[in-house]
Each structure stands twice: as C-alpha cells, then as structure tokens.
Amino acid sequence: xxxxxxxxxxxxxxxxFAGSFVSEERLTTVEYPDQRIPTAENARxxxxxxxxxxxxxxxxxxxxxxxxxxxCPPKCIYxxxxxxxxxxxxxxxxxxxxxxxxxxSVCMSCQxxxxxxxxxxxxxxxxxxLATDDRFGGLLLDRHELAKSNEYYHSIHPTEAGEVDARLAxxxxxxxxxxxxxxxxxxxxxxxxxxxxxxxxxxxxxxxxPPAPKPPDAGGE
Amino acid sequence: MSATSVSTTADQIFILLRDWLVHFLPAxxxxxxxxxxxxxxxxxxxxxxxxxxxxxxxxxxxxMQNRLxxxxxxxxxxxxxxxxxxxxxxxxxxxxxxxxxxxxFLAPLVLLVTVFMGFAVxxxxxxxxxxxxxxxxxFFFAMGAATELSVFMAGWSSRNKYSMLGxxxxxxxxxxxxxxxxxxxxxxxxIAGSLSLEKIVDAQNQYTGIFPHWYIFxxxxxxxxxxxxxxxxxxTNRSPFDLPEGESEIVAGYHTEYxxxxxxxxxxxxxxxxFALSGLGATLFLGGWSAPLSFLNVVPSWLWFFAKVMGxxxxxxxxxxxxxxxxxxxxxxxxxxxxxxxxxxxxxxxxLWRFMGAGWPRWVVCSAILAGAYVLMGRLGxxxxxxxxxxxRYAD
Numbered sequence: 001x002x003x004x005x006x007x008x009x010x011x012x013x014x015x016x017f018a019g020s021f022v023s024e025e026r027l028t029t030v031e032y033p034d035q036r037i038p039t040a041e042n043a044r045x046x047x048x049x050x051x052x053x054x055x056x057x058x059x060x061x062x063x064x065x066x067x068x069x070x071x072c073p074p075k076c077i078y079x080x081x082x083x084x085x086x087x088x089x090x091x092x093x094x095x096x097x098x099x100x101x102x103x104x105s106v107c108m109s110c111q112x113x114x115x116x117x118x119x120x121x122x123x124x125x126x127x128x129x130l131a132t133d134d135r136f137g138g139l140l141l142d143r144h145e146l147a148k149s150n151e152y153y154h155s156i157h158p159t160e161a162g163e164v165d166a167r168l169a170x171x172x173x174x175x176x177x178x179x180x181x182x183x184x185x186x187x188x189x190x191x192x193x194x195x196x197x198x199x200x201x202x203x204x205x206x207x208x209x210p211p212a213p214k215p216p217d218a219g220g221e
Numbered sequence: 222m223s224a225t226s227v228s229t230t231a232d233q234i235f236i237l238l239r240d241w242l243v244h245f246l247p248a249x250x251x252x253x254x255x256x257x258x259x260x261x262x263x264x265x266x267x268x269x270x271x272x273x274x275x276x277x278x279x280x281x282x283x284x285m286q287n288r289l290x291x292x293x294x295x296x297x298x299x300x301x302x303x304x305x306x307x308x309x310x311x312x313x314x315x316x317x318x319x320x321x322x323x324x325x326f327l328a329p330l331v332l333l334v335t336v337f338m339g340f341a342v343x344x345x346x347x348x349x350x351x352x353x354x355x356x357x358x359x360f361f362f363a364m365g366a367a368t369e370l371s372v373f374m375a376g377w378s379s380r381n382k383y384s385m386l387g388x389x390x391x392x393x394x395x396x397x398x399x400x401x402x403x404x405x406x407x408x409x410x411x412i413a414g415s416l417s418l419e420k421i422v423d424a425q426n427q428y429t430g431i432f433p434h435w436y437i438f439x440x441x442x443x444x445x446x447x448x449x450x451x452x453x454x455x456x457t458n459r460s461p462f463d464l465p466e467g468e469s470e471i472v473a474g475y476h477t478e479y480x481x482x483x484x485x486x487x488x489x490x491x492x493x494x495x496f497a498l499s500g501l502g503a504t505l506f507l508g509g510w511s512a513p514l515s516f517l518n519v520v521p522s523w524l525w526f527f528a529k530v531m532g533x534x535x536x537x538x539x540x541x542x543x544x545x546x547x548x549x550x551x552x553x554x555x556x557x558x559x560x561x562x563x564x565x566x567x568x569x570x571x572x573l574w575r576f577m578g579a580g581w582p583r584w585v586v587c588s589a590i591l592a593g594a595y596v597l598m599g600r601l602g603x604x605x606x607x608x609x610x611x612x613x614r615y616a617d
Binding site for chain 2: 006016
C-alpha cells in the first residue's frame, strides 16, 4: 500500500533514535581528545632512533652509515658523521651521527629507512600528535628529539622489539665467540710457532673457525 | 487563591504582564504599546525557539544516525547556536560582482518580513493573538505566497546558475503544493464556517466526555491533516522535498551566493516558516491551544500550543532523518496526480459530512470513500512501477 515504505523507514530511524539512548555500543563515536583507543601494535607514523641503556648519546645504535639517508625516497633524512668513534653494543669502536635530522613535514612514513638499516637503529614510532605552531623548527626533529629508549620501543611494538633483541643478542654472542676463537687461534698459533722453533715443523696449523654467521636482514619481515 | 484562579493566572500570565507594563503609559498610547509588546514577544520567542531547534535537530539527527551530535559548546552543546551566530555575524558579506545588488540585498529582508507577518494571526494561547482578523487564514496564506517572491528575487539577482536552478525549482514546487495546502485548509473553513483562526480554535475547543472535538479525529480532518502536512513540508523546502536547496546537486539552491548574516537570515526564515506552518496546522486540525483531554485544561493554553508546534517540528526532523530526496518529476507527479485529486475529493467528502448531519452513517460513508480512494490511487500510481532490488546495467 502507498506509504508503507515510509512508515517502515520511520520506524527504523525511531528505533535508532531510541536505541542510541539505551545501548552504548550503538554509538561508535570516540570523543578523541577525551577518550582514546589504544593504537594497534603495527601502527606506524614517523621514524625514531633507538638507544640502549640510560644514556641516549652513549647507547645510540646508529653508526651513521648513511644507508637510510641514501634510500629515503623523499630525502627527509640529513646525517653528519662524527670525527671520533665510540664503542657500539659489542664494544667495537664505531663512528656515530654528529647530526641526525628528520624533517617530518617531508617524511612520507614509508618505513624504507627501517627496512634498510643493518643495525636495528631506526624504528617507526606511534606518536601522532606532532602538530606545532612552528612550521620550520617544530617539524625538523634533531637526534635528541628522535632518540628514544629500547624500553619505549618495547612498550609500543612488543613483538617486533622482542625479535630485534633476540637477533642482537645472537649477533653479540656470535661476535664474542668469534673473538674468543680468534684469541684461541692466536694463542694456538703462538704455541705452535714456539713448538716449531723447538722441534721439527710437523705440527699441523690449527684450522681456522668458520666465519660468524651473517646477521639476518634487519628488515623485520 | 484557589486552584482555578492559579491556573487562570498562569494561562493569562503574558496578557497580565503586558497590561501591567502598558498601564504606566497615558491611556491614548496603550493600545499601540500593547501591539508593540506583542510584536517584540513574537520577534524574540520564535527566533529563540529557532536557536533551540537547530541544536535539537542536529542532536536528534545524530542520534538517528547513531552519532552524538554537537556536544562541545557549553553543557551538552546547547550553546552551539551562540557560536553559530557569532560565526555568521563575523563572516564577510560577499555580493557577486555582476549581481543585482539591490534585489540581492532585499531578498532576505522580504523573506524574513513576510514570514514574520504570518505569526500576527496565529493564536498562540487563549486571548494571545496579535491581530484577530476575520480573514486571518487568508492573510496567512497571502503572506506565505509572498515568500515565493523573495526566493525568486534571491535566485534571479545572484546571477548564478545554481541559484537560478534552485529558485526555479523552489517556485515550481511552492506553487504546486500551495494549491494542496490551501484546498486542504478550506475543509476546515467549510466546517467551522469562519476564516478567523480564533473562531476555528473555539469550534474545536469542546469536549465529549473528556475527548476533544479536534478536526483531526474526523475522516476528512485526518485526510486533510495528512495532505496539509505533506504540502507544508514541501512549502518549507524540508526533506524529502528539499530540492530547491539540494546541496548534493545545486550547492545550496537560491541562497548559494549569500554569505554571512544574509545567509543566516535565510536560515532563520526557513525555520520560522516551519514554526508558522506547524502552528497553523495545529490551529486548523489539532485544536490550536486547546488541551488534548478536558481535565488537562489546567495546564496553560500557550504551553499546549508550543507543545504541538514542537511535536510537529520533531516529525519534520524525523522525516529528514529518514527519507531521501525526491526527483523533480516525482515531486511534480506526486503534487498533481496524487495530492491534488485526493484533496479535491476530500473537499467533496467534507461537504458530504456537513450535509449528512450528526449520527454514525456519515462516519462510515466518509471513511469508506477516503480509504477506498487512498488505496485505489496508491495502486494505480504504483502499478506501473517495479519495486524490489535494483539492477545496475554496468555495475553488475
């Protein structure tokens, strides 16, 4: 009959109208500044630099290899190498970034810097409230602003950070084993040389240990 | 003071207030001052109601779409109209370079004035009518028809194709539905025997037992009220008849080129027209300021009038939240092929009702004719149309 559909539609809206006062789950609105829903674990916004330990300068993982700077599609990263060196997490002396700037007004959040970094030094942040009234300085983040602790990384991406830590521990263990093996080989060689000087050269030289396994890709796929 | 006298005082509070304010003046000035006070009351109350309605509309529509609606400005967002008003006042008033500046300026003023004129004859409570004209209904419709002039002035003077299209749609639509609006009101005049809105309310302000003699409770009154409601929705350009504004098609229709406070005036006038037509519908069919049950007469009469108006406004909002916009041809088809013939038939049925005299036969005969005609016209109108799931030629 004429008008049947109109009545059906009116009832539907009336049901929504009344229902929105009764059941909270009908209202999907999140009143953002007051209410927040936690970000998803794989949310990513802009990159940050990870450091280990309490001191951001000493613990900075970045060795200023400039791979990310070269790979960055919109060229938003600017790195200056240091003149001196500081020990990295395995104790090897490395150069470090004397300057590391990311212009987040240029960054397109593509995560390519994270994928190419062989040192697990740059990761994606979930901080998105970066609005500022200073359009130049406020959007150009320097290395101090970018440096965030490994604990922070664990708090925002727990799974990924756990994998990274396991990988770094494995790398460190391998490096230590290699150092130990090299030391042992050197000691053995010295002993063999000494023996050769004493006796006839019949002692076989020690077979060198196979090289440490290559660190897995830092992409985190 | 007894309970009756308290209730009477509450009912007449505004009249007493007016008389008290006026008695400070010399006797010769009193009638004129009383009218001025009445005008001030109308000019304050209805725009105030408009401000309240905009919040309720936005919140109500939000709830119908499972949203919250505005809730930032003030408690529960009720100061939103103040923020909107400040925004409208501080915006730049742009007049298009080649527009007819004088007509462009006059159009919103003409609209607002004619819309306000309609309130002069509306009885908003017992003894609360600014001008009790014998031809009040005629005056109301004359003023309502004048709004079409201002709509066309706005569309024509803007020198913009969207304004022009919107104005042409508006005028076509308003003229088509004006016929239905008038003819559905004529039924009331036929029964009440007067064009005075005060007399029409008096005719309905009687009770059988506790039930009132409202015209909506008769077959012709119900049919007339439905037709009146449809025509009033079209007259005020409200959804589903909001083609003249159709923001998804022609920007904003005839007020595309208006900005700042001139736009706000169009906005106010649209809502004031809604209040005026709701008030007229309540007066003609819902007993005006009379109480719905005889023992509820202790509640002040003006409260009943405004309750009826706000109820009608809620239905306007409810329809806006439900119904999609019609197409121009559907709009015209509905006006001329369904609404007009049905209203004409209703006129005949009303005459029949008048001459069959009291008794139950007229109830049966009139109801049967109207219900039969409704079903038959619905069938005839819909039989050639295919309803059901749509198929899309290129999308399937």
